[in-house]
Amino acid sequence: MQNDKQLIPHLFRTEYSKITAVLCKLFGIAHIELAEDIASDTFMQATETWGLKGLPENPTAWLYTVSKNKAKDYLKRNTLFTQKITRAIQNDQNEWYELEVDLSSKNINDSQLQMMFAICHPCISAEAQIGLSLRILCGFGIEEIADAFLTNKETINKRLFRAKEKLRTEEVKIEFPKIKEISKRLDAVLITLYLLFNEGYYSLSKNTILRKDLCLEAMRLNYLLVANPNTNLPPVNALLALMCFHASRFEARTDQHGEPVLYDDQDVNLWNQELIAKGEFYLNEAASGNSLSKYHLEAAIAYWHTKKNNTPEKWESILQLYNKLLIIEYSPMAALNRTYALARARDKADAIIEAEKLNLSGNHLYFSLLGYLYTGANNIKALENYRIALKIAKSDADKASIKKQLERILANK
Numbered sequence: 001m002q003n004d005k006q007l008i009p010h011l012f013r014t015e016y017s018k019i020t021a022v023l024c025k026l027f028g029i030a031h032i033e034l035a036e037d038i039a040s041d042t043f044m045q046a047t048e049t050w051g052l053k054g055l056p057e058n059p060t061a062w063l064y065t066v067s068k069n070k071a072k073d074y075l076k077r078n079t080l081f082t083q084k085i086t087r088a089i090q091n092d093q094n095e096w097y098e099l100e101v102d103l104s105s106k107n108i109n110d111s112q113l114q115m116m117f118a119i120c121h122p123c124i125s126a127e128a129q130i131g132l133s134l135r136i137l138c139g140f141g142i143e144e145i146a147d148a149f150l151t152n153k154e155t156i157n158k159r160l161f162r163a164k165e166k167l168r169t170e171e172v173k174i175e176f177p178k179i180k181e182i183s184k185r186l187d188a189v190l191i192t193l194y195l196l197f198n199e200g201y202y203s204l205s206k207n208t209i210l211r212k213d214l215c216l217e218a219m220r221l222n223y224l225l226v227a228n229p230n231t232n233l234p235p236v237n238a239l240l241a242l243m244c245f246h247a248s249r250f251e252a253r254t255d256q257h258g259e260p261v262l263y264d265d266q267d268v269n270l271w272n273q274e275l276i277a278k279g280e281f282y283l284n285e286a287a288s289g290n291s292l293s294k295y296h297l298e299a300a301i302a303y304w305h306t307k308k309n310n311t312p313e314k315w316e317s318i319l320q321l322y323n324k325l326l327i328i329e330y331s332p333m334a335a336l337n338r339t340y341a342l343a344r345a346r347d348k349a350d351a352i353i354e355a356e357k358l359n360l361s362g363n364h365l366y367f368s369l370l371g372y373l374y375t376g377a378n379n380i381k382a383l384e385n386y387r388i389a390l391k392i393a394k395s396d397a398d399k400a401s402i403k404k405q406l407e408r409i410l411a412n413k
Contacts, residue, residue: 007059008050012043013213015060016139019067021111022103024136026071029118030168032136038074042067068101111174112137113224113231118174120188121167128163131156133192138217140196148195182230189225190239190295193218197243212250219243226282238286238295244279245302248272259400268308276306297325315345332360340369348373364393364402371405379409 016039023035042063056062115137120129127149134140134148146156177185200214222240225231252266261267283299301321304314322338335358343351352373360366367389374382383406390402 007055008043008047010213011046011059011063013139013217015063016040016043017137017217018108018112019063019103020136021115022101022108023067023071024115025111025174026101029172029174032164032167034074036136038067038070041070064103068103071101109224109227112221113228114174114176116189116192116221116224117177117182117185118167118172120185120192121170121172122184123170123172124163124166126188126191128159128166129188130192130195131159132163133189134196135160137192137221138196138214140199144199148199176230179230183233186231186233186236190235193222194239194295196221197246201246215243215247215250219247234286234289234291235293235295236286237282238293238299241279241282241286242295242299242302244275244282245299245306248275248279248306254397257400259397259404262401263305264310271306279303279306292324292328294325294329297321297328301325310344312345315341319345332358332363333365336360336363336366336369340372343373348377362392364389364398367392368402368405371402375405375409379412382409 019039019042020032020035023038024032027034045066046059046063050056050059116133119132119136124132131145131149134145135142140148142153142156142160145160146153149156197215197218200211200216200218219240222236222243225236226240248271249266250272252268252270253261255261279299280303283296283303286296286299301318304318304321307314319338319341322334322341325334326338336355339351339355339358342354352370355366355370355373358366367385371382371386371389374385376382386402386406386409390399390406393399393402
């Protein structure tokens with residue numbers, strides 16, 4: 001029964017965006033809201049019907065059939081599309097409403113790929129591109145997007161509304177961009193997929209550390225880019241390598257209670273060697289050309305984390321990669337992770353000095369790191385930092401992990 005309750009949210013995450021992309025391509029970007037409404041109505045009907053009659057034999061096929069019928073019913077009842085659609089089939093106007101709603105696998109892939117680039121059009125801001133992509137292509141809720149941007153729902157709603165209006169007034173077409181425009185539009189697409197994966201891999205907005213469905217959706221969309229010869233470029237491969245390396249440790253990152261397992265405590269036997277091999281393949285593919293993106297560096301860091309032996313050479317390599325990453329694109333989290341690598345490659349004393357310079361006072365991970373660094377050298381300070389981390393941590397899983405570290409220190413007193 002629990003699986004039945006989880007199925008519709010899972011299908012909404014994986015199928016809503018596919019249905020919306022196909023209908024958007026059919027209707028035109030000016031009618032994004034209509035495509036969203038039909039997709040949403042389909043899932044509302046699924047909730048009601050399946051609740052009464054039980055699950056259909058093929059839930060995904062059911063969703064596709066219902067969404068097709070809803071689209072055709074709309075076309076029958078409304079004249080909104082008369083100018084757009086009858087122009088193409090004016091020789092047979094009596095059957096214009098039988099326009100094919102193609103939800104084949106190929107058309108879904110093509111529509112989503114084309115939709116990625118339509119949404120990431122330079123006429124709207126980078127933030128709007130990412131937010132709209134998360135909503136239309138990935139099925140994110142408004143609250144989740146607000147969490148990703150660390151803002152509120154009202155701001156996101158306004159931003160998405162303005163973005164849709166701009167795409168409408170600019171008459172942006174849902175089509176694959178010209179070769180020379182791809183590189184300009186690709187950055188926003190990759191940032192969107194990167195954010196999506198991170199939202200799944202480590203979510204601050206829910207009481208969970210790992211949401212595999214989001215990670216797998218990000219990987220699926222990334223595969224679309226790799227599968228197309230025009231977008232099979234080094235940074236695309238590097239990002240997919242990064243995702244594969246992280247995903248390879250899915251099963252080891254949380255315990256049976258859903259609580260996080262620290263890297264050193266992970267059971268390496270649970271690491272997925274097939275995904276590690278795929279990551280290595282895509283990282284090698286990313287090595288062509290002369291460009292070095294943040295995805296290359298982060299993928300290389302993730303690669304070293306799939307190596308079981310904790311040698312000084314391993315952590316020195318990770319440290320040097322973080323040094324390069326911070327030059328390309330500084331972020332507080334990358335700086336924080338660098339101090340951990342510094343402690344493992346050299347010593348905790350140097351890492352404490354570097355960590356305290358960061359002064360990330362609102363971040364529980366910062367105080368958790370200080371707790372780790374002080375453990376053994378000054379357990380009083382270690383306890384003090386872990387207690388601050390416990391106080392400001394948001395998720396139950398994070399709090400449980402911090403409590404374990406406190407108990408370890410107290411047990412060794």
